[in-house]
Amino acid sequence: MNYELTHPRDMLVAIMHRIYAFGMTTTSGGNISIRDEQGSIWITPAGVDKGTLRPQDIVRVRDDGTVEGMHKPSSEYPFHKAIYQARPDIRSVLHAHPSALVSFSIVRKIPDIRIIPQAEDICGTVGYASYALPGSPKLGERIAATFREGYDTVLLENHGVACGGKTILQAFQRFETLDFCARLIIKARTLGDYKALGERDLDMFDMNKHFLPEFVPTMRTNQERELRATMCALMRRAYEQRLMPSTQGTLSARLGRKTFLITPYGIDRYNIEIGDIVMVHDGHREVGKLPSRAVILHKTIYDQHAEIAAIVSAQAPNAMAYSVTEAPFNTRTIPESYIMLRDVPRVAYGPQYNDEAAFSRMLSEDCPVLLLENDAIMATGQSLIQAYDRLEVAEFTARSLISAAPLGGLVAISDEETAEIEQHFLGKPAR
Numbered sequence: 001m002n003y004e005l006t007h008p009r010d011m012l013v014a015i016m017h018r019i020y021a022f023g024m025t026t027t028s029g030g031n032i033s034i035r036d037e038q039g040s041i042w043i044t045p046a047g048v049d050k051g052t053l054r055p056q057d058i059v060r061v062r063d064d065g066t067v068e069g070m071h072k073p074s075s076e077y078p079f080h081k082a083i084y085q086a087r088p089d090i091r092s093v094l095h096a097h098p099s100a101l102v103s104f105s106i107v108r109k110i111p112d113i114r115i116i117p118q119a120e121d122i123c124g125t126v127g128y129a130s131y132a133l134p135g136s137p138k139l140g141e142r143i144a145a146t147f148r149e150g151y152d153t154v155l156l157e158n159h160g161v162a163c164g165g166k167t168i169l170q171a172f173q174r175f176e177t178l179d180f181c182a183r184l185i186i187k188a189r190t191l192g193d194y195k196a197l198g199e200r201d202l203d204m205f206d207m208n209k210h211f212l213p214e215f216v217p218t219m220r221t222n223q224e225r226e227l228r229a230t231m232c233a234l235m236r237r238a239y240e241q242r243l244m245p246s247t248q249g250t251l252s253a254r255l256g257r258k259t260f261l262i263t264p265y266g267i268d269r270y271n272i273e274i275g276d277i278v279m280v281h282d283g284h285r286e287v288g289k290l291p292s293r294a295v296i297l298h299k300t301i302y303d304q305h306a307e308i309a310a311i312v313s314a315q316a317p318n319a320m321a322y323s324v325t326e327a328p329f330n331t332r333t334i335p336e337s338y339i340m341l342r343d344v345p346r347v348a349y350g351p352q353y354n355d356e357a358a359f360s361r362m363l364s365e366d367c368p369v370l371l372l373e374n375d376a377i378m379a380t381g382q383s384l385i386q387a388y389d390r391l392e393v394a395e396f397t398a399r400s401l402i403s404a405a406p407l408g409g410l411v412a413i414s415d416e417e418t419a420e421i422e423q424h425f426l427g428k429p430a431r
Helices: 008-021 077-086 099-107 119-123 137-148 168-189 199-206 222-240 295-304 317-323 335-341 356-361 384-407 415-425
Strands: 031-035 041-043 059-061 092-096 126-129 153-156 160-165 250-254 259-262 278-281 284-286 310-314 369-372 376-381
Touching: 008 031, 008 041, 008 092, 008 168, 031 077, 031 168, 041 077, 077 092, 077 137, 077 160, 092 168, 099 153, 099 160, 099 168, 119 168, 126 137, 137 153, 137 160, 153 168, 160 168, 168 317, 222 250, 222 259, 222 310, 222 384, 250 295, 250 384, 259 295, 278 295, 295 310, 295 356, 310 384, 317 369, 317 376, 317 384, 335 384, 335 415, 376 384
Parallel strands: 126 153
Antiparallel strands: 031 041, 031 092, 041 059, 092 160, 153 160, 250 259, 250 310, 259 278, 278 284, 310 376, 369 376
């Protein structure tokens, strides 16, 4: 979706559908608005089912207070208006009550956004607004005062969250990222204490290594066209399955000995199109496009491993709970998990940014999946589907392990049973 060329009412419906579909609001909860160039505020209506919201349901409130539309504006319109008055740079406001952020708001704590590397860049420092009656002038004053201090993401005491942005997508990504951090911390706490990133760690993430020299492709093959379409379909599927947020997740596929395709930097994962995919050839990027930050790492892996044809990395929430704690990620849950994943080692934070060759050497036929501390889970394969399947299996395995914790914890497949699996399914000699 080209948000710049889309009407405000269509943007509001598209984003609300994403929020509702992913369980981050209820039928009656949450509201979003956009302030246009003329000063009008377009806002979701009061009392309309968020699951069936239509463009014609959106309400326009003109700068002079005139209301246009089939419905009344959201009861939270006063605080949207107050935020816009306090921050002329903000063009969109999103408010909702996702359960994980409500959990933080009712214990009056702010989620630690340094649990993953990109969250601070996206959310900024998270502010806090004390409780007031929903829809009241006092609530608007308190929220607007916090935004006036420079915060773009504000947790509302015993209420939820409000996020602002220069665009509706930016406001949504702040909301989605803070919610992800909250959910990740809650999952991690079921396993033990979690580890946050320090300044040096975040500095490594901020180093942009995707500015390769450019080249102009001279020929497009049917293999390339097919790979581009498959990559876009898998990225959308990964987003819809909640294997990655809209701001993070990388997929690449080998196209030749020195050529591969990789997903772009800075484009909403839900809306990646075939023209966004970036070709990388002999250390050069396709003209006019920026590849993922991980492009050097992927190039190094392809250079060192002729058997690897595809790579996917993502912040799958259950697997990530193991990446931010010291809890062992034991794949010996069911035979299928071990067959697909083998043992999955945890990689200390850093080599993926500053020692790609050493990181790449950790991968092998017997080690196709790596858990990157506070960053992602990476799966490789001899095809796109195999790499993606391994990502799914890793997330399903992690989810099963976390669900098993309150039932007494994992009783793993034994060493003898594992050896039998290796001999029968993986062709290894008997021990």
